[in-house]
Amino acid sequence: MLAKRYERWDGTQEPFGRDAEELFEKLAEDLYQGGDFDYALRRLLSRGWRDPRGKRLPGIEEMLERLRQRRQQQLKRYNLDNVFSNIQERLNEIVRRERQGIAERIAQASDPAAHRVLERITAKKLEQLDHLPPDPGGAIRQLTDYEFMDPGAAEAFQKLLEELKQQMAQAYFKNMAQGMRQLDPAQLGEVKEMLRALNQMLRDRMEGRQPDFEGFMRRFGHFFGDNPPRTLDELVQHLERQMAQMESLMQSLSPEMRQELEELIAATFDDPELLAEMAELAAALELLSPRGSLGNRYAFYGSESLPLQEAMDLMGRLQGIEDLEGALRGGYQGRPLTPEQAQQLEQLLGPEASQAADQLSALVEELERKGYVQSGRRGMELTARGVRRIGQKALRDLYTRLKRDRFGDHPISVRGFGSERSDETKGYEFGDAFNLQVEQTLMNALRREGPGRPVHLQTDDFEVYRSELAATCATVLMIDMSRSMPLRGYFYAAKKVALALDALIRSQFPRDHLSVIAFSEYARRIPPAQLAELSYNEYVYGTNIQHGLMLARQYLNRHQDGNKQVIIITDGEPTAHMEGGKAQFFYPPMPETFQRTLLEVQRCTRDHIVINTFMLDNDYHLVSFVKQMTKLNGGRAFFTSADRLGDYILLDYVDRKRRSTR
Numbered sequence: 001m002l003a004k005r006y007e008r009w010d011g012t013q014e015p016f017g018r019d020a021e022e023l024f025e026k027l028a029e030d031l032y033q034g035g036d037f038d039y040a041l042r043r044l045l046s047r048g049w050r051d052p053r054g055k056r057l058p059g060i061e062e063m064l065e066r067l068r069q070r071r072q073q074q075l076k077r078y079n080l081d082n083v084f085s086n087i088q089e090r091l092n093e094i095v096r097r098e099r100q101g102i103a104e105r106i107a108q109a110s111d112p113a114a115h116r117v118l119e120r121i122t123a124k125k126l127e128q129l130d131h132l133p134p135d136p137g138g139a140i141r142q143l144t145d146y147e148f149m150d151p152g153a154a155e156a157f158q159k160l161l162e163e164l165k166q167q168m169a170q171a172y173f174k175n176m177a178q179g180m181r182q183l184d185p186a187q188l189g190e191v192k193e194m195l196r197a198l199n200q201m202l203r204d205r206m207e208g209r210q211p212d213f214e215g216f217m218r219r220f221g222h223f224f225g226d227n228p229p230r231t232l233d234e235l236v237q238h239l240e241r242q243m244a245q246m247e248s249l250m251q252s253l254s255p256e257m258r259q260e261l262e263e264l265i266a267a268t269f270d271d272p273e274l275l276a277e278m279a280e281l282a283a284a285l286e287l288l289s290p291r292g293s294l295g296n297r298y299a300f301y302g303s304e305s306l307p308l309q310e311a312m313d314l315m316g317r318l319q320g321i322e323d324l325e326g327a328l329r330g331g332y333q334g335r336p337l338t339p340e341q342a343q344q345l346e347q348l349l350g351p352e353a354s355q356a357a358d359q360l361s362a363l364v365e366e367l368e369r370k371g372y373v374q375s376g377r378r379g380m381e382l383t384a385r386g387v388r389r390i391g392q393k394a395l396r397d398l399y400t401r402l403k404r405d406r407f408g409d410h411p412i413s414v415r416g417f418g419s420e421r422s423d424e425t426k427g428y429e430f431g432d433a434f435n436l437q438v439e440q441t442l443m444n445a446l447r448r449e450g451p452g453r454p455v456h457l458q459t460d461d462f463e464v465y466r467s468e469l470a471a472t473c474a475t476v477l478m479i480d481m482s483r484s485m486p487l488r489g490y491f492y493a494a495k496k497v498a499l500a501l502d503a504l505i506r507s508q509f510p511r512d513h514l515s516v517i518a519f520s521e522y523a524r525r526i527p528p529a530q531l532a533e534l535s536y537n538e539y540v541y542g543t544n545i546q547h548g549l550m551l552a553r554q555y556l557n558r559h560q561d562g563n564k565q566v567i568i569i570t571d572g573e574p575t576a577h578m579e580g581g582k583a584q585f586f587y588p589p590m591p592e593t594f595q596r597t598l599l600e601v602q603r604c605t606r607d608h609i610v611i612n613t614f615m616l617d618n619d620y621h622l623v624s625f626v627k628q629m630t631k632l633n634g635g636r637a638f639f640t641s642a643d644r645l646g647d648y649i650l651l652d653y654v655d656r657k658r659r660s661t662r
Contacts, residue, residue, distance in 0.1 A: 025393050028390040048062060059360075084261075091139050161268065370385075386532070425466065428463065473565065475512065476514075494569045520540040563610075566609060594628075
C-alpha cells in the first residue's frame, strides 16, 4: 500500500481552482461594460483581489507604487556631492606623509654638501606636490609618475591605486573581477584582447553576421568564474546591467563631478587602448539595449554623503528596483518572475508581495491552461472557448434572476423547448438539457484517464444528445451604439443581452443563426469572436436604424430559415440615414430620415422579416416612431428598463421558439 504524505495547507498550494473561474467571471463583468479582454485583465491584475480565505492580495500597481517609494527613500536620503571625498582624504594623507618623509630626510642629512643637494632635489618634489591638480583624477595621474621619497607614502599610493582599479573593474565587469585581481600590465593586455574580441562579436551581430561565441569562451572563459554565460545574449544582458550602474552614476553627477570621474577612470587604468575598447563596448551595448540607454539619471536631494564605492553600489540597488518594476509589468503579459527577482521582491516588500506576484502569473497560466485566453499581438486575448464562457455567464446571470420572480404574462419555465431528442451527441455545455449518453460519457473518461477503477468523471467528459428542433430561426440583434447609450448606462445591458442570446442559441438552438449589428452614424456587423470585446465610442452621434436594417435584411435573406427576425435595442428615434452611400445626420431629426427608415421597414416586411423593438426610453418621438414601425411590420414593441432588458428578450425568444414547434 502506498504511503501518502499530508502537509498543512498554507494558501499557496493550488491557489486557483474554482477561484480561477470566479476571477474569470469578474473579468467578464468588466467586458460587459465595454473594452477588450487585455484591458479587463490588466485592471484585475493591477488592483489585486481577495483569495478564498478573504486575504487581500496586492495588485501590480500597488507593488509598483511601493517600489517607487523605496526608490524615493534612497533619493531623499543621499546626495552625491562628495563621492570623491574619501579618495581626496586618502590622497591628502599620502601627500602629508610624503611631505613629512621629505622633511625627515632633510633633517637626517648631517653633511652640509649632501644637505644642500638634498634640499635642491626635495624643493622640486615639494613644488610638484604644491601644484597637484585639485581633482582626484588629475592628482592620481601626476602622482603615478612621481618618485616618492617616503616608502610609507609610496606603499599607500599603490594600495589606493590597486583598490581603485578593483572598484572600476567591479563596476564594469563584476563577475570578471576574480580574473582581474592584480591588473598588472600583462593582465591588462589580456583584458584588452578580451574586450577587442567581445566588441568584434557585437559588431558581427549588429551587421548581421554570426558571432563566434563558442570560440570567445574557449579563449576567455576563465574570466567569468564558475557560472559563465551560456549564450551571447546572457553575456550582453549581464554587461548591460553592469555598465548601466556606471552610466547612471555618470548621469546623476554634476557636469563638473562627471568630468572628475572620467579623469579618475582614465588615471586609474592609464591605458588609452583599454579605455577606447571600453568606450566602444559601452556604445555597442547602448545600441543593443531595448531601453535605448544604459543608465538613468537619479535626482538625489538628501543630506547623507556617499563615497564612490557605496555610490556605485547604490546605483546597482536602484537599477535592481527598476528591473524589478519592469518584471512586474511583464505580469500583464503573463510572464512570471525569475527566482532571483522573486527573492529580490521579497527582500524589498516582504513575503506577501512575492506570493501575490506568483499568484498573479499563476492566474494567467491557469486561464491559458483552461483554454480561455491566449497570448496575442495586443497582449492576452480571448479564445473561442473564452468567448463562449463569457456568454454562458451572461445567460446564467439572466436566467438566475428569472427564477426569483415573475412578471407580466411571460412564462419563466424553460423546461422543454418544444424539441425532441436526436441520435446525435455533443459535449455538454451550460444550459443543455441533461439527456446524458452514458456509454459515450464513460468512454470519454476512459480515454482521458486510461483503464482502471473507479472511473472518475469530469465536466468535460459528459456527452448529451442533441435536440432535434422542429423549426429554425435566423435573428439579427441590432444594438444602438450612439453617444447616448453609454452616457445613460444602457450599453452594459445591451452587450450582456447580446452575449446571453448568443450563448442561448449556441447551446439550446444550435441550428438557429444569430448576427449582431452595432449602429450609430453607420452600422456594422460584429463577428461572434469579437462580441465579448464589443466597445462603444461615446463621441459618435447618430442613430442610423435605416443602415442597420439594410445590413440585417441582406444577412437574413442569405438564410432559408422560415423564421426571420430583427431585434432592435435603442434609446432614441432615428437621427441619421444613408444618402449617396454616406450617412446624413440631423438633430432634431428630419422627416426624410423617418421616411427612409420606414421605407427600409417596408422592405423587411416584404421579405417576411419580423421587427421587434425594445425601447430603453419613453421619449414621445421614439414611441411615436416605433408605433409607425410596428404598424407597418406587424412586429412588437416593448418599453423596458435596462435592468429588465435581458428578461424580456430571452423569454420572448424562448417563448416564440416554443410556439413555433407546436
